[in-house]
Every structure is written in structure tokens, then in C-alpha cells.
Amino acid sequence: MEGLFFNVNNGYIEGIVRGYRNGLLTGQNYNNLTQCETIDDLKLQLGPAYGDFLASLPPNPSTSTLAEKTTDKLIAEFRYVRANAVGALAKFMDYLTYGYMIDNVALLITGTLHERDTRELLERCHPLGWFETMPVLCVATNIEELYNSVLIETPLAPYFKGSLSHQDLDELNIEIVRNTLYKNYLEDFNNFVNTDPDMAGTPTAEVMTEILEFEADRRAINITLNSFGTDLSKTDRKKLYPSFGRLYPEGSYMLSRAEDVEGVRLAVEGVSDYKTYFDAAGMGQSSAGAGNMSGGTGGDGKSLEDLFYQKEMEISKSAFTRQFSFAIVYAWVKLREQEIRNITWIAECIAQNQKERIGNYISVF
Amino acid sequence: MSGAGNREAVFPTRQSLGLMKSKLKGAQTGHDLLKRKSEALTKRIDEAKRKMGRVMQIAAFSLAEVTYAVGGDIGYQVQESAKSARFRVRTKQENVSGVFLPAFESYTTDGNNDFGLTGLGKGGQQVQRCRETYARAVETLVELASLQTAFVILDEVIKVVNRRDINSELDELDREEFFRLKKVQNKKQRDTAAQDAEMRVKREAAEKAEAASGATSSDKENESGTVDILGESEDADVIF
Numbered sequence: 207m208e209g210l211f212f213n214v215n216n217g218y219i220e221g222i223v224r225g226y227r228n229g230l231l232t233g234q235n236y237n238n239l240t241q242c243e244t245i246d247d248l249k250l251q252l253g254p255a256y257g258d259f260l261a262s263l264p265p266n267p268s269t270s271t272l273a274e275k276t277t278d279k280l281i282a283e284f285r286y287v288r289a290n291a292v293g294a295l296a297k298f299m300d301y302l303t304y305g306y307m308i309d310n311v312a313l314l315i316t317g318t319l320h321e322r323d324t325r326e327l328l329e330r331c332h333p334l335g336w337f338e339t340m341p342v343l344c345v346a347t348n349i350e351e352l353y354n355s356v357l358i359e360t361p362l363a364p365y366f367k368g369s370l371s372h373q374d375l376d377e378l379n380i381e382i383v384r385n386t387l388y389k390n391y392l393e394d395f396n397n398f399v400n401t402d403p404d405m406a407g408t409p410t411a412e413v414m415t416e417i418l419e420f421e422a423d424r425r426a427i428n429i430t431l432n433s434f435g436t437d438l439s440k441t442d443r444k445k446l447y448p449s450f451g452r453l454y455p456e457g458s459y460m461l462s463r464a465e466d467v468e469g470v471r472l473a474v475e476g477v478s479d480y481k482t483y484f485d486a487a488g489m490g491q492s493s494a495g496a497g498n499m500s501g502g503t504g505g506d507g508k509s510l511e512d513l514f515y516q517k518e519m520e521i522s523k524s525a526f527t528r529q530f531s532f533a534i535v536y537a538w539v540k541l542r543e544q545e546i547r548n549i550t551w552i553a554e555c556i557a558q559n560q561k562e563r564i565g566n567y568i569s570v571f
Numbered sequence: 572m573s574g575a576g577n578r579e580a581v582f583p584t585r586q587s588l589g590l591m592k593s594k595l596k597g598a599q600t601g602h603d604l605l606k607r608k609s610e611a612l613t614k615r616i617d618e619a620k621r622k623m624g625r626v627m628q629i630a631a632f633s634l635a636e637v638t639y640a641v642g643g644d645i646g647y648q649v650q651e652s653a654k655s656a657r658f659r660v661r662t663k664q665e666n667v668s669g670v671f672l673p674a675f676e677s678y679t680t681d682g683n684n685d686f687g688l689t690g691l692g693k694g695g696q697q698v699q700r701c702r703e704t705y706a707r708a709v710e711t712l713v714e715l716a717s718l719q720t721a722f723v724i725l726d727e728v729i730k731v732v733n734r735r736d737i738n739s740e741l742d743e744l745d746r747e748e749f750f751r752l753k754k755v756q757n758k759k760q761r762d763t764a765a766q767d768a769e770m771r772v773k774r775e776a777a778e779k780a781e782a783a784s785g786a787t788s789s790d791k792e793n794e795s796g797t798v799d800i801l802g803e804s805e806d807a808d809v810i811f
Contacts, residue, residue: 269635273638313647313648316647316648316652317651379652379688380651381689381692384691385692424693425692429691429692432691432696509696511694511697550639551635551639554635554638560628566639
């Protein structure tokens, strides 16, 4: 039934996004990229896919400018799609940008706390997370003003409300603020796709729930792993876990009590996918991550993060097998981001002459 | 070579020459020691530089890994959350044959983990690993800096010793002394010549006066003689 009127409003967007998806680099393209000897060769190889955006680059550009230009293309396409979106899809795409907004706001809060000129921070903000009232954030000179008069006006206000006070912004580590916001955001997003009348019970809800649950689990696992050896207490850590996902609630509870990698492995044992990743990444054994500590030289095997990225890409790829779904927009953005990361990685390997690890990119097509 | 300004104050005597010569001998022995030390340093610097090249490469690459894992720029965030230095350097002095060389020693302060939470959501492990790699790179840099400072100081000292300032100084002083004596001699000769001339004039005048008083022939001659004497003495004065 949901397909009956889908194309009235969203058919064009779906067509466009599917077109964009076909423009993504394939395994064959990546193979060609890894054969490049210089960045200029790489630029040439990217020509068909990125054409105009790379044209203004100087010869032998730095990897960061290359990443910047490739991101520009994503931004331009996203803005085009967003401009054509209506109704629930428009709102869905706004939700998509909130994640980037959180990063931007965290950046601006850090700047305000350290009394930096926040204007120059605006340039560092992610363009996808740009919102109209963002430049206003620069007006605030202290954290209380920022909280009381500026943050309230942003789309992120609901995520601050109830979980963070202005004292928290001052005292808590910015990473905790960021992750608290992100947790609230994920929960809200999940709630939105499952309750919105236009989306509940449609393929959008199904696919997005899978994606968001995975994202929630990934964050929970990462936060736990990364908090070992820091002064983040277990109760504080527990507050950062999203209250949904395949690990929730038992796995989350066990994660909150985990004290080492082994504990995390036990916590995720209930979900076979994650268990496989832990085994594949060689974590959870007594020699946890020993190969990884050799400072970037060791470890030909994939790390847990790599496996998570791989999984994210597979979910995103399979999202395109469903029709009449908004999830393809989300999946496309994620695929493109991975593509940009891949290009940056390959460029970095070429620039630094570290060809042996050039194959570490993730390609699903 | 021997700069006019920072010349060692040596009293120009033969005795002090001997003294200086023995000093020079000591200095030369020291110089040889220093030279050997500096050669050893050159070798170590070379090794350290090569090591630095490798370590910096690995470090730069680990940063690329962070960029890949985090999917963005975390530089600003790390800069802002760093409050106090975790990696510190202290200096101590090392005595190499009388020359004090500063040696830098690096150490990390424990329990200082300013951006331990960076990348909490994703990429945290890479960030920490990258930090460790860079700490190692800085360690190598400190080592290199220590070696290079030692090298520069030693080089300076070696150059000073190399100059053999003391000998040339003595020679110079000798020359000056000789010149001075010559001048004095010249002047003495002139003085005696002038005095001789005066004496002669006086003697002549006295003789004339005697002759005048003896003969008492004419006052006119006497007068003119006196005038002559004055004139002559004036001339002598000018020569003086």
C-alpha cells in the first residue's frame, strides 16, 4: 500500500538518488586508483566521477584539499536533493543533518569555552550540519548566554533539554556532551522513523531501524572500548548508551559493567554479527590489540572499526534493494562519505609512499 | 683569525709565552678529545636523523589512519582540550673535557590524559595510537636536539681552540714592543741631538762673551751675539 502514492511526492528524488548511487566508484575504479603513482594520476582517474569539482585543484594537491573537493560534490548533491524534497522526506533529510550539527555545535562550544573567535570556527564546521541560526552561536561570549539564548533556538534544543544544563557544558568534557547529544539524537531519529504517520510500517521504517540500531550498537561498543583507561566512570558511561539497538537492554547493561575488552566481548556475545567481528579483529583474547599498538606499522588484519564500517556499507548497499523508501537517501550519504574516506586514504597512501596498506579501503560495489 | 675584540689579555713577556705554550699544549689535548667526541656525535646525529625520518613517516601515516577512522578533522578539538604538557623535557649538564654540554632528557608525566576521550564515539583507539606514535616521534626529535646542541657547542669550542690565538697574540705583542722601543730610540736620538746643538751654541756664546770681555773692543758685537743666541735657542725650541 505504501508504494501507491510514494511516487507522487518522492518519485523524482528516488530516481535522482539511485542515479547518484550508480555514480559511486566500483571495485574496478578502486583498483585503478590504487595503481596510481602520483596524486595527479589519481586526480585523472577520478575525472569521470568528480569532473568539475576537481578541475580547480592545483597540480599535485594535498590530500586534505582533495577530500575537501570531493566532499563539496556530496554537499552540492545533497542540497539539490534537499531542495526538491517535500513533506516527510524533507523532515527525514533534516534529521540526517542533525548528526553533523551536533559536531558543529560541539566545535562551537569548545571555541566559546576557550574564548576563541568563534567566527573563524564557522569555516571549520561541516557544511551538512549548517543551520540558519548557527552564525548566531558566535554572538554568545560565555557559556551561560550560549545555553540560555542561543542553543535553545537551534534544532538541537530538544537534545540539550533534560540531559544537559549549562553547568554541564562548562564542566563536562566536550566529548561527553557530544556523545550525550548523539545518543538523544539517535533515539529521537529512531522514534521519528517509527512513529511518523508517513513512515511507520513502511520499508523506510524497517531499513532505517536496522541502520540506526546498528549505529547505536556501534557507538555503545566504541564508547566502551575507548573509555578504558580514561577517567570516565561506569555510570557516566552508561548514560551515553542509546536506549535501543540489538544490544539493548541486556547487552548495554553488560557493556556498562565491562572493565576490559573481554567484558565487551561477553556483552556482545548475544548478537552473532558483533561476535564474529570481535573474533575477526582478534580482540577479546588476552593479547588484545597488541598488534595494533605497534604504531601504525603492524596489523594487516582489519580492525574492529574497519569491520563496522564494512557492515555499515553492506547495510547501506542493501537499502537500495528496497523500493519506496527514504532510507536510500541516508544510505547514499553514508556510501558517499565512505567513498570520500577511501579516496583520502588511497591518496594518503600514495603521498606517503605506503603502498603496502593501500588496499585498506572498503568497497561494496 | 685573531679578532681584535676578544683577545686574551696577555702580558707580553717571554715568561708568559712559556706559560701560554704549556696552556696551548693542554688545550690541544683537550681539543683532540673534543674532536673525537664530536666525530662520535656526528655519527650519532646521522643515525638519529635517519631514525627521525622513519619515525616521522610512521607518525604521519598514523595521522592518516585517524583521519580515516574519525572521518574528519580532529585537530582543533585536540588542540583545545590539551591543557598541560604530557611530554616534557628536562636538561642536565654533561662534562666533556671541561666543556659543559646540555643534554635533554624527555619524560612523560603520568596521569595527564587531556584528550583521552577524543573520538569516544568513533576512532578513539586510533587517536590514542596516533598520540603514542607522535610521542615517540617527539622523543626522537628531543634526542636529536640534544645531540645537535652538543655538537654546536663542541664545534664552537673546537674552533676557539683551533685558532691558536695565544701564540699569535704573543707575536703581535712582540712586534708592538719592538716598534715601541724603536720609537723611543728615535726620540732619544733626536733629544740628544737637540741638546748637543744647544750646548754647542751656549758654548760658542760663552766663548764669544769671554772674548768680548777679554778684548772689550766693541759693545755692538756683543749685543748682536746675544741676539743671535736667542734666535738660535728659539730655533732649537721649534725642533724640540
